[in-house]
Amino acid sequence: MPQVGLIMGSASDWPVLKKAAETLDALKISYEVKVVSAHRTPDRAFAYARGAEGRGLKLIIAAAGGAAHLAGVMAGLTHLPVLGVPMESKALKGMDSLLSTVQMPGGIPVATFAIGEAGAKNAALFAAAMLALSDAELNQRLKDWRQKQTDSVPESPEG
């Protein structure tokens, strides 16, 4: 049973959200990937959020762009942690996605990350950090991952 639900408003978000999937892969965290849109597939969105806890998901990473309501709608329907990743949009460069993901009313939290690939990657790392609180082996893998990242940064700008 996957621990993380990785969902996106449209298949067009997948090239960016893939960064989260790659990071979860690197840390050996199980996940499922689905296109779920609060706007275009509201029944699927409702069923997904309502069924998430029962199916064993521990948290949901939701990516959406433009009028990005997906993460907020998920958060309204389940108390599982929802991590929102705003997608870059053509018209407003993702500012619309960022604001509509982050500006939740009190009582319904969405942990909102940076726009685009960095946000996708960091959402996966944050998910890993939460899961590592109750998983000693994952905790060690996460520490190793961070150390590898540190080791890969050269002191000289010329490498």
Ligand SMILES: Nc1c(C(=O)O)ncn1[C@@H]1O[C@H](COP(=O)(O)O)[C@@H](O)[C@H]1O
């Ligand atoms: N923001 C949402 C939601 C939602 O919030 O439910 N559903 C789709 N979308 C977004 O619409 C953008 C354009 O989608 P298309 O590329 O399919 O036209 C995508 O970034 C998607 O996340």
